[in-house]
Amino acid sequence: MIIVGKGKMKNKSIGAELKKLRKTLGLTQEEMTLDGKIISVGQYSKVENGIHEIGVDTLLELLTIHDGINVKDFFLNLEEDYSKTMKKGNKDYSPERLSEKLVFAFYRNDLSEAKKLKKKIDRFKENNELKLRATITVAILSGTILDLDEKTKEDISKNMFINDNWTRERDSLRLFSNSMIIIDRNILPTLMKSVLRAYTAEEHLSVKIQERISSICINYLYVCFKKHILTNVEEAITFLKRLSESPSLMFNKILGYYFECLFNGNDRDAAMIRDILAKSECKNFLNKLAS
Numbered sequence: 001m002i003i004v005g006k007g008k009m010k011n012k013s014i015g016a017e018l019k020k021l022r023k024t025l026g027l028t029q030e031e032m033t034l035d036g037k038i039i040s041v042g043q044y045s046k047v048e049n050g051i052h053e054i055g056v057d058t059l060l061e062l063l064t065i066h067d068g069i070n071v072k073d074f075f076l077n078l079e080e081d082y083s084k085t086m087k088k089g090n091k092d093y094s095p096e097r098l099s100e101k102l103v104f105a106f107y108r109n110d111l112s113e114a115k116k117l118k119k120k121i122d123r124f125k126e127n128n129e130l131k132l133r134a135t136i137t138v139a140i141l142s143g144t145i146l147d148l149d150e151k152t153k154e155d156i157s158k159n160m161f162i163n164d165n166w167t168r169e170r171d172s173l174r175l176f177s178n179s180m181i182i183i184d185r186n187i188l189p190t191l192m193k194s195v196l197r198a199y200t201a202e203e204h205l206s207v208k209i210q211e212r213i214s215s216i217c218i219n220y221l222y223v224c225f226k227k228h229i230l231t232n233v234e235e236a237i238t239f240l241k242r243l244s245e246s247p248s249l250m251f252n253k254i255l256g257y258y259f260e261c262l263f264n265g266n267d268r269d270a271a272m273i274r275d276i277l278a279k280s281e282c283k284n285f286l287n288k289l290a291s
């Protein structure tokens with residue numbers, strides 16, 4: 001689940017790295033963008049030339065849609081380029097640069113780097129949203145999301161997911177999914193409605209998108225059951241029922257039915273699913289459900 005990237009990236013290093021990667025794969029710009037389905041060929045060309053910015057979500061889709069790409073290596077190479085640039089210029093990081101580095105740290109599960117970035121970000125007098133994103137990032141990576149103070153939880157609930165395009169950003173969705181346990185119960189359903197509205201109407205979602213949104217639905221149903229929230233529960237269950245029959249989506253479809261049983265009082269089928277999980281040696285997950 002992370003915000004971490006609300007915005008877009010515009011840097012010659014990103015374009016140069018993408019171009020080098022594309023040529024290594026032996027792909028044309030048309031093939032790299034799936035004939036413009038991910039990003040228009042014209043826009044992509046400008047990204048490679050360092051004159052057009054690219055959204056974090058779009059960048060990640062480009063990197064994960066093709067075989068033979070090591071996403072972690074891509075970001076490591078990119079960060080190396082950033083570090084060299086900053087050393088040459090001997091400049092302090094701007095909020096935009098720190099935000100980008102926060103994305104990298106979150107993607108790599110690098111708690112140490114995230115903590116260092118948070119210290120720098122906390123020095124800004126403004127940029128409250130960036131400060132919140134840094135706080136959530138560190139809390140998620142360190143497993144201390146539930147330990148945040150009440151004021152921070154309130155700020156996250158009211159001010160974190162206000163960007164119009166947050167439901168289309170992979171990192172924002174990941175943050176939302178991981179932090180919904182602390183989001184105000186009166187605000188959470190509204191945010192979830194925004195997610196469902198953004199994806200329910202689309203007829204042909206990729207399997208990756210279905211995996212992402214279905215996981216959010218599962219987390220939402222879990223939180224709703226714990227907090228006795230009913231708003232958007234039926235809609236989340238319906239989304240899970242309509243998932244395509246891809247093997248990677250089967251588990252979430254089953255969990256969708258499990259939560260439907262819980263909310264409808266169908267204890268027999270719910271117990272049957274828990275029994276199957278137990279026999280499949282999913283003990284940790286089963287303990288989470290039982291809690």
